[in-house]
Amino acid sequence: MVDLRNIVHSLSRGCNHNPRSLACRFITTSAFVCLLAVALTIVSCGPKSGYFKIEGHLLNLNKGEFYVYSQDHLVNGLDTIRVEGGRFSYERPCPHEGVLMLVFPNFSEHPIFATPGKSVKIKADASHLKEMTVKGTEANEEMTSFRQQIVSASPPEIVRRAEQFIKDHPQSPVSIFLLKKYFLLDKDVHYPTASSLADFLLKAQPQNSEIVKIQSELNIMQRAALGKPLPSFSATDIYGRKVNDSDLRGKVSVVHVWSSWNYESQDVQRRIKRAKTESGNKLGVLGISLDGNMQDCKNMLRYDSLQWATVCDELMFESPLMEKFGLQTIPDNIIYDVNGKIVARGLNAKEMQEQLEKMLK
Numbered sequence: 428m429v430d431l432r433n434i435v436h437s438l439s440r441g442c443n444h445n446p447r448s449l450a451c452r453f454i455t456t457s458a459f460v461c462l463l464a465v466a467l468t469i470v471s472c473g474p475k476s477g478y479f480k481i482e483g484h485l486l487n488l489n490k491g492e493f494y495v496y497s498q499d500h501l502v503n504g505l506d507t508i509r510v511e512g513g514r515f516s517y518e519r520p521c522p523h524e525g526v527l528m529l530v531f532p533n534f535s536e537h538p539i540f541a542t543p544g545k546s547v548k549i550k551a552d553a554s555h556l557k558e559m560t561v562k563g564t565e566a567n568e569e570m571t572s573f574r575q576q577i578v579s580a581s582p583p584e585i586v587r588r589a590e591q592f593i594k595d596h597p598q599s600p601v602s603i604f605l606l607k608k609y610f611l612l613d614k615d616v617h618y619p620t621a622s623s624l625a626d627f628l629l630k631a632q633p634q635n636s637e638i639v640k641i642q643s644e645l646n647i648m649q650r651a652a653l654g655k656p657l658p659s660f661s662a663t664d665i666y667g668r669k670v671n672d673s674d675l676r677g678k679v680s681v682v683h684v685w686s687s688w689n690y691e692s693q694d695v696q697r698r699i700k701r702a703k704t705e706s707g708n709k710l711g712v713l714g715i716s717l718d719g720n721m722q723d724c725k726n727m728l729r730y731d732s733l734q735w736a737t738v739c740d741e742l743m744f745e746s747p748l749m750e751k752f753g754l755q756t757i758p759d760n761i762i763y764d765v766n767g768k769i770v771a772r773g774l775n776a777k778e779m780q781e782q783l784e785k786m787l788k
Contacts, residue, residue: 431712434642436591437498439764448586464580467669474713475518476520476542476543476544477500477520477521477544478519478520478521478543478544479501479516479518479519479521479527479541479542479543479544479545479546479659480517480518480545480546480547481508481514481515481516481517481518481527481539481546481547481549481551482514482515482516482517482546482548482549483514483515483516483548483549483551484512484513484514484549484551485510485513485514485515485549485551485552485553486551486553486554487552487553487554488510488513488553489510489512489513490510490511490512491509491510491532492509492510492532493507493508493510493529493530493531493532494506494507494508494529494688494717495507495508495517495527495528495529495530495728496527496528496743497525497526497527497528497541498526498528498743498744499523499524499526500525500540501519501521501523501525501527501541502519502528503719504719504720504741505530505688506519508529509607511746513631521541521542521543521544522543522781523543524540524541524542524543524600525537525540526538526540526541526600526604527540527541530688531553531556531690532553533553533556533696534689534690535556535557536636537556537559537574538570538604539561539567540564540566540567540570540600540601540604542564542566545563545564545568546563547561547562547563548561548562548563549561550562557574557576557578557740557747558575558578559571561766565599566599566600566601567774569596569599569601570601570604573588573589573592573601573605575590582662585609585673586610586613588770589605589606589609589610590610590624592605593606593624593627593628594624597627597628597630597631597632598631598632602628603628603635603637603638603641604712606621606624606625606628606641607641607755610624610754611641611644611645611648612756612759613773614628615689615773616648618645618648618649618652621645622642622645624685625638625641625645626642629642644755646702647750647753648753648755649749649753650752650753651752651753651754651761651769651772652753652769653769653770653771653772654768654769655753655768655769655770656670656768656769657675657680657763657767657768658672658751658752659671659672659674660672660739660748660751660752662740662748663738664736664737664738665716665721665724665725665728665737665738665739668736668781670713670736670738674711674713674736675711675713675763675767676711676767677765677767678708678709678710678711678765679706679709679711679762679763679764679765679786680710680711680712680713680762680763680767681699681710681711681713681760681761681762681763681779681783681785682713682752682760682763683696683699683712683713683714683715683758683759683760684715684717684749684754684756684757684758684759684760685697685715685716685757685758686715686716686717686718686724686757687713687716687718687723687724687726687727688718689717689757689758690760691758691775691776692757693727693731694776695758695760695774695775695776695779696714696731696733697731697776698777698779698780698783699712699779699783700731700733700778701780701784702780702784702787703734703735704782705787706787709787710783710787711735712735712736713734713735713737713738714736714737714738715734715737715738715739715746715748715749715752715754716737716738716739717739717743717744717746717757718739718741719741719743720741721739721741724737724739727776737786753774758775759772759773760772760773760774760779762774762779762782762783762786766788770786771780
């Protein structure tokens with residue numbers, strides 16, 4: 428912090444022989460006013476205390492909007508960030524560190540690591556978002572570096588690099604994010620590796636409750652491992668009707684996580700709808716919507732004319748039903764055979780269609 432009084436004193440030392448002179452008073456007063464104005468300008472450009480600010484420039488997107496959500500309770504539901512003239516600015520209360528997930532018009536998602544009282548600047552080409560740069564905090568610059576390393580990497584290579592980053596940066600919040608993204612949320616999660624990395628991070632950050640939560644989530648996720656049985660559950664769908672595990676037993680069944688703001692999950696849902704139309708009651712379906720507003724969910728279902736039960740408790744990722752099934756992300760899904768055993772999970776749209784066609788023949 429610059430001490431304005433010392434600077435003003437230095438500027439006015441030459442007037443000490445005649446401190447009452449008009450010129451001296453003018454120099455001292457003017458210097459103070461100018462420096463105060465500069466200081467206020469600097470302060471006004473940054474975020475307010477307890478806030479986090481994002482500013483950015485998007486090439487090839489002159490006007491539009493994208494969205495932001497958080498699993499760290501920094502955002503309730505889904506916020507909108509508007510783009511005007513290719514530029515945008517977003518500031519919100521930030522009581523603690525966390526991750527904001529940006530959802531762009533092409534439905535790609537990118538993490539921003541938020542810190543109270545800090546700000547970041549984003550620069551990206553809307554047609555090449557994988558090369559987006561984020562500057563302003565160490566964590567965001569580390570994530571930018573990692574993103575640039577994996578632009579052309581194959582999926583197995585990305586996982587290897589994520590594991591190496593975690594081992595090289597055990598104190599970084601980026602490591603926690605990468606552990607979740609590439610080791611918890613991967614459909615082929617290798618639980619021993621994921622558990623080992625979680626233990627490694629906890630040794631480096633023994634007070635970090637987020638890592639403890641990850642260890643707990645790993646235990647929950649094993650409920651969705653191949654061969655695990657359909658759990659007992661009871662819920663209420665968006666129209667107030669009761670739904671439970673008996674609705675899925677004795678048939679091929681799909682539990683599907685989706686939302687109105689996630690295109691990939693909607694694509695999977697369309698494949699499920701096609702299979703349901705062709706097979707009728709031979710296929711059981713339960714939808715879990717992660718919309719933070721039930722009306723958004725209802726509007727989408729009305730538009731798509733979906734007939735199966737959908738639960739939307741507006742708790743998003745904190746939904747007890749997500750935990751019951753061992754689900755952690757979006758899109759996500761589990762397929763059960765007629766005996767109520769898991770035969771597949773985490774399928775993309777094409778894989779979903781092929782798996783259901785094979786099982787429903």
